Amino acid sequence: MINKLIELIKRYKFTFVMIVIVCLLLIFDINKGLSAINTINYSIKEMILVIPPVFILLGLMDVWVPREVMVKHMGENSGFKGIILSILLGSFAAGPLYGAFPIASVFMKKGVKFTNVLIFIGAWSTTKIPMFLFEAASLGQRFAIIRLLLDIPGVIIIAYVLNSLISQKEVEEIYKKAEEK
DSSP: OHHHHHHHHHHTHHHHHHHHHHHHHHHHOHHHHHHHHHHHHHHHHHHHHHHHHHHHHHHHHHHHSOHHHHHHHHSTTOHHHHHHHHHHHHHTOOSOGGGHHHHHHHHHHTTOOHHHHHHHHHHHHHOOHHHHHHHHHHHOHHHHHHHHHHHHHHHHHHHHHHHHHSOHHHHHHHHHHHHHO
């Protein structure tokens, strides 16, 4: 029993530290404490709205899309087609960045090339269509187009640089962890 409690504390130590900090905030500055609690509530609500659809899509993709199809279109020998698909899938995504990581994990299980996984995550974070439309409306079409035209090659370059900096052994470990999930 005590071992399980210690394991629980170790596993959630960050959460416990944050709870203590929020309690201290409430004691010493109630306005900041209440603001922190409001932010936590907002984040929890956002996650409750985003996570279920992401996992439903993941389940459908895991069942409906055969590994061979993913390997053919986004695997090691996918070339330019894999890059384009990674950018498009990331760009058409909706939701915050943390929604990309479970999808990236399924991509790894399906044999998607590591560079394409990195490109997908980069595209999700920088080239989303809704963000582009918002920028075009509020900052101007010229700005939005220039930013997008700079971001796409930037995402690709960063993915290839990261891939070259990470050893093959580390990549294999990442894929192994994705398989375990």
